[in-house]
Amino acid sequence: SYVLTQPPSVSVAPGKTARITCGGNNIGRLGVHWYQQKPGQAPVVVINHDNNRPSGIPERFSGSNSGNTATLTISRVEAGDEADYYCQVWDSTSDHRVFGGGTKVTVL
Amino acid sequence: EVHLVQSGAEVKKPGTTVKISCRVSGYTFTDNDVHWVQQAPGKGLEWVGLVDPADGETIYTEKFQGRVTITADTSTDTAYMELSNLRSEDTAVYFCATEDSDKNDFDYWGQGTLITVSS
Numbered sequence: 001s002y003v004l005t006q007p008p009s010v011s012v013a014p015g016k017t018a019r020i021t022c023g024g025n026n027i028g029r030l031g032v033h034w035y036q037q038k039p040g041q042a043p044v045v046v047i048n049h050d051n052n053r054p055s056g057i058p059e060r061f062s063g064s065n066s067g068n069t070a071t072l073t074i075s076r077v078e079a080g081d082e083a084d085y086y087c088q089v090w091d092s093t094s095d096h097r098v099f100g101g102g103t104k105v106t107v108l
Numbered sequence: 109e110v111h112l113v114q115s116g117a118e119v120k121k122p123g124t125t126v127k128i129s130c131r132v133s134g135y136t137f138t139d140n141d142v143h144w145v146q147q148a149p150g151k152g153l154e155w156v157g158l159v160d161p162a163d164g165e166t167i168y169t170e171k172f173q174g175r176v177t178i179t180a181d182t183s184t185d186t187a188y189m190e191l192s193n194l195r196s197e198d199t200a201v202y203f204c205a206t207e208d209s210d211k212n213d214f215d216y217w218g219q220g221t222l223i224t225v226s227s
Contacts, residue, residue, distance in 0.1 A: 096167065100152075
């Protein structure tokens with residue numbers, strides 16, 4: 001089955017840029033979605049199809065995807081961005097959906 | 109406005125069966141697949157499976173194959189997840205979510221249902 005690998009944690013100072021990676025075999029050929037989850041809440045999609053921001057998501061959130069790595073970038077990080085972030089793809093080979101292990105973003 | 113409202117928390121004994129629900133509103137139920145996602149305490153998200161309400165077709169991940177049944181009732185716009193032969197490691201919050209038919213992301217989520225398996 002398809003595996004997505006994320007770093008367990010990323011720390012960033014307010015106002016700086018956070019980059020969260022999501023590794024997978026030829027992930028650049030797949031559409032990657034990113035979700036933000038705060039404690040006790042359901043996940044919220046912040047980026048879909050690699051780099052598309054749904055309505056209501058700040059422009060500070062952006063995404064890229066190439067080769068074996070997809071990246072979620074959060075610019076000008078704010079305290080409210082502290083959360084767990086998950087990447088997700090549709091594995092067309094199995095028709096299964098797959099999540100990465102998640103990355104905890106801590107704002108220093 | 110789209111809403112997914114899930115049933116309340118459950119406490120079950122090992123070996124028994126639980127069935128939780130997800131009632132949707134705000135869109136045509138048969139237009140989008142409904143998925144279930146598991147989140148064990150302190151752990152990440154894990155995809156369980158899906159149902160296509162239009163024809164009842166289901167897909168399950170191997171981890172739950174044989175123990176999970178996902179169904180959809182188009183008369184009440186409600187999806188269900190039944191998990192049998194419960195084990196302590198099934199203790200988790202289970203979310204339902206709809207998948208956008210164009211972008212294939214999970215655009216709307218339920219509030220989650222906690223299932224606790226304990227003797």
